[in-house]
Amino acid sequence: MSKRWITVLGRAGTVLMAAGLALVLLSMIPARKVDQSDFFGVAILEPQTFIIDPTYIFEPLTPQQGLYLNIRANCSVTAYVLNLGKENVYQWILARFPESQPSSALNGSILDEFLNVHPNSVAQCEDAVGETTELQHVPSRLMNVTVIFSNRGTQTASVSYRGKLLNYIVPGERALNPAKFAVPVGLVLAVPWLLSTRKRMAAKPPSIVVQASSATAQKSRKARTQ
Amino acid sequence: MAKRKPFLEILASCLHGDYKFPVLELLAFLFLLSSLLFAYSGREPPGASEELVVMNLSKSLLGLPLFILVMLLLKNVTMGIGNDLERGTIQTILVYPLRRRSILTAKLFSAVVIAVLLFLGIQITALWVLAPDMVFANPDVILLTYVAHVSPALLVAGLTLLFSLILRKSSAAFVVGLMLFFLISMLASLVSFASQAMGSLLLWQLYSLISPSEALYYYYASLSPYGYRFWSPVFSEVLLYIGASYAIASFFFVLSYLYFCRRLSV
Numbered sequence: 416m417s418k419r420w421i422t423v424l425g426r427a428g429t430v431l432m433a434a435g436l437a438l439v440l441l442s443m444i445p446a447r448k449v450d451q452s453d454f455f456g457v458a459i460l461e462p463q464t465f466i467i468d469p470t471y472i473f474e475p476l477t478p479q480q481g482l483y484l485n486i487r488a489n490c491s492v493t494a495y496v497l498n499l500g501k502e503n504v505y506q507w508i509l510a511r512f513p514e515s516q517p518s519s520a521l522n523g524s525i526l527d528e529f530l531n532v533h534p535n536s537v538a539q540c541e542d543a544v545g546e547t548t549e550l551q552h553v554p555s556r557l558m559n560v561t562v563i564f565s566n567r568g569t570q571t572a573s574v575s576y577r578g579k580l581l582n583y584i585v586p587g588e589r590a591l592n593p594a595k596f597a598v599p600v601g602l603v604l605a606v607p608w609l610l611s612t613r614k615r616m617a618a619k620p621p622s623i624v625v626q627a628s629s630a631t632a633q634k635s636r637k638a639r640t641q
Numbered sequence: 642m643a644k645r646k647p648f649l650e651i652l653a654s655c656l657h658g659d660y661k662f663p664v665l666e667l668l669a670f671l672f673l674l675s676s677l678l679f680a681y682s683g684r685e686p687p688g689a690s691e692e693l694v695v696m697n698l699s700k701s702l703l704g705l706p707l708f709i710l711v712m713l714l715l716k717n718v719t720m721g722i723g724n725d726l727e728r729g730t731i732q733t734i735l736v737y738p739l740r741r742r743s744i745l746t747a748k749l750f751s752a753v754v755i756a757v758l759l760f761l762g763i764q765i766t767a768l769w770v771l772a773p774d775m776v777f778a779n780p781d782v783i784l785l786t787y788v789a790h791v792s793p794a795l796l797v798a799g800l801t802l803l804f805s806l807i808l809r810k811s812s813a814a815f816v817v818g819l820m821l822f823f824l825i826s827m828l829a830s831l832v833s834f835a836s837q838a839m840g841s842l843l844l845w846q847l848y849s850l851i852s853p854s855e856a857l858y859y860y861y862a863s864l865s866p867y868g869y870r871f872w873s874p875v876f877s878e879v880l881l882y883i884g885a886s887y888a889i890a891s892f893f894f895v896l897s898y899l900y901f902c903r904r905l906s907v
Binding site: 434440478479557 | 698
């Protein structure tokens with residue numbers, strides 16, 4: 416490969432590394448809690464029932480915001496984060512099942528049907544079994560969210576949840592994924608250029624000033640030994 | 642083919658001068674860091690068009706990096722070309738078996754094209770990292786936002802190039818370029834105030850000829866139900882402003898070419 420190509424690829428590599436390092440640095444900045452966004456509550460879920468959005472998120476989340484949920488249940492409960500607004504879910508349920516009251520616990524078959532009709536609406540799904548389960552969702556576009564707790568088991572479940580909204584500069588994982596690619600690829604591209612630059616620097620004859628000063632140093636060393 | 646080698650020789654020497662290690666790397670680091678640090682995908686009022694949301698997000702990424710880009714363009718144009726004239730090294734470059742316009746093209750490719758490509762590459766990467774779905778869903782909005790915002794920077798670069806060729810003083814040309822950029826940035830507030838006070842759109846329309854980003858903003862804002870109704874330009878009008886702003890910027894580059902090829906005596 417010609418020296419020029421090594422330089423071009425090497426510089427592209429160092430640029431990739433610099434960009435990757437910037438992303439790593441940004442991913443290390445922790446999220447900040449959105450003021451007055453805490454919510455918590457307790458729900459009792461009969462077997463084969465579900466409840467819609469016990470949270471109080473009315474505005475859409477931005478790509479720099481995340482929903483954090485801490486769920487504690489005495490038996491298996493499934494938490495869904497849907498990428499639809501609460502009013503959309505309510506409207507669909509009321510249109511299909513006019514007798515139901517979406518603000519209270521509903522039959523699990525309604526949820527199954529809803530998910531069959533809207534298969535792409537589940538942004539995240541987590542099984543909370545027994546002890547504390549943490550769930551975090553950061554949308555990749557402006558997105559309404561609705562949280563659903565569903566008890567698909569055979570015994571009554573008691574769910575306590577605690578949540579908040581978080582503000583990110585960049586969500587950590589989203590910044591780290593491209594950095595994981597950029598830094599090693601950049602390093603591979605940059606190594607030949609760095610080695611050739613080092614070789615060139617080593618082969619370079621010392622400047623006249625350096626030569627003169629080393630000659631003077633040698634002379635004075637000789638004089639001292641004599 | 643015979644002319645390609647000297648052209649590449651000059652281009653390589655310009656690239657080496659403009660982006661000495663680690664200038665390019667520091668720029669990439671700063672562009673990405675400042676883009677994401679100042680990014681704000683704020684909550685828009687209900688009913689806001691997605692185009693407006695995407696445009697505002699792209700705009701929030703532009704602030705400091707655009708200023709860094711302008712600084713880089715001014716430094717490259719004035720220190721690269723202006724310094725050659727000031728120190729007389731242009732005489733050595735003119736010895737190459739190349740036309741003057743090819744020499745200037747090589748210098749501008751290094752000074753302007755590489756800088757803008759680096760800027761756009763990093764900005765779009767930052768947007769993709771932040772909101773990947775928004776980037777894939779609205780590439781046209783993002784492209785137009787960047788095209789509209791970069792044109793004043795290119796206008797300033799073109800004018801500064803012309804000044805540095807005429808004045809032959811790199812530092813003076815740099816200061817003039819910097820002042821021009823500040824002037825264009827400040828004009829936005831002045832025009833906004835004056836046009837609302839006068840109840841006339843003429844000032845906005847004139848200003849959009851050099852900085853079409855405002856026209857683009859009002860176009861996307863007018864798509865939302867709560868849209869700002871003072872000015873609602875149509876899409877073709879916005880495209881016309883963008884085209885006009887690039888035509889004006891190109892005019893100064895063409896003038897610089899003509900001056901460099903025909904009038905400049907060394």
